[in-house]
Amino acid sequence: MSTAVKVEHVFKTFQSGKTQIEALKDISFDVSKGELFGLIGPDGAGKTTLFRILTTLMIANKGNAWVDGLEVMGDYKEIRKRVGYMPGRFSLYQDLTVEENLSFFATLFNTSLEENYDLVKDIYVQIEPFKTRRAGALSGGMKQKLALSCALIHSPNVLFLDEPTTGVDAVSRQEFWELLRKLQLQGITIVVSTPYMDEASLCDRVALMQDGKIMDIDSPKGITGKFKKPLWAMSSADMYKLMHDLRADERIDTCYPFGQHHHITFKDDHQEVNPIENFLIDKGHKGLSIEKIEPTIEDCFMELMNR
Template identity: 80%
Template sequence: MEASVRAQNIFKSFQSGKTKVEALNDISFEVEKGELFGLIGPDGAGKTTLFRIFTTLMIANKGNAWVDGLKVVSQYREIRKRVGYMPGRFSLYQDLTVEENLSFFATLFDTTLEENYDLVKDIYIQIEPFKKRRAGALSGGMKQKLALSCALIHKPSVLFLDEPTTGVDAVSRQEFWELLRNLQLQGITIVVSTPYMDEASLCDRVALMQAGKILDLDTPSGITRKFSKTLWSASSNDMYQLMNDLKADERVNTCYPFGQYHHITFKGLNQEIQSIEKMLAEKGHVDLTIQKTEPTIEDCFMELMNQ
């Protein structure tokens, strides 16, 4: 079966003052039809550059890319008819109303809101009460829903979403991912980027990206299975002191705060935990807990960054 999205040895660099920035450094991957694929990484990973290459807004220095089997350089016109793109920055017409924005984008693609109404219905009903309001006067959440409706209006076969949940609170993020799952059920391939590592587990497969490179690409469980060490979580009455005491111990390999716990790995393969507990008790820690824990995508990302 043909991949829905495909990148082959993509390189892209930018000149920033005197320095050359390698935004994408030999990126290759494929996204299958109907897949919900995540590009996970911090700012500067190259996520946006990759989106711009796939949506034919930018040309790579080297390498090839395809969307729906079409080449991004020679067949860009055909690709533009088939992709939906929601950039990270709100880019609809601020001085057109909700309704006018939708009909503008519908006209561009020679369609109407009604024609593919099933696809956008769930999202559109939430902004319909504001259809006479100028887009610039909408709240952030409503802008996002309008942008998504506009990106879907021509029933694209592939949807590119650049950091749709950045700066969005935990509740709205959950709701947005539910929307994505529903869109996926309608057969749309979705490529979504996010700096939030916990969202990786909501994707079918993810590419972990950092500084223009893919650190790993797999299913979320495939990635966490590859964590090379036994991971422990620890807590005590004084978490700050616990961090300092653990970091100062030469048996400790890594120690990172992780919500209510610190996540620890040890240098030795089979670190005997009683001696660590004893050391911490001697340093005055009370209510000490240390137990084995399952690594998350974020633990794996940090391990890959350190390699």
């Protein structure tokens, strides 16, 4: 498979007063054609900066990158015709209607909605009932769909989506990912960033980013497969006290709150779970539940961060 996006040793620093902020430190990765590639990392990891470099809005300090076989520095004009970019912040004209926004961006790319209707059809039918409504008056999920339509209107080869599901409800998020899957089937390479770890498993491959560095790149299965330690999920009536007691215990390696449970690893991989359970019962914990679980991307992320 040939590569759609290639990033080689990219560095980017920002000057903020007298201090230099290193937003990207030696980033390298490849994305194959037709892949759904995820950049996973918390806010401030450098995802947006990386997107801005790849979409030719920003110039890297060091290193180079290629998009669709074109170099981002020299061939930026050609790249702009071939990529679709959906910024993290809603960046369409709020005072124009849905239809006007679409035809405006279509015209800027020298095309029209009719010409590429097949591509945006699935998305457009969902927002079509509101086509005379101003973009500013749409709901969050609808706004994202409109933005995606606008990014797709010129039939790009590579699609960059910067946190498309941030601030969108759970149902819309799921719908959005289904749309991305469908687009992928049409042969579009998609690079998507998200701060939500649970979305990582929906990508073909993910890069885990933290503080301007890539900690690991692999398929979601590959990443969770690297988590060798047994992982336990525990819960009790008093979750706060549970975490406090676990963290105080010297047999416990890590303990993180994960929704309804705490995820725990032991220092010794062969540690029996019964002594721990008895210890917690002695401490007065009620409704205790302990079970062994498979690690998620988030567990791996936490583990990588601590390394």
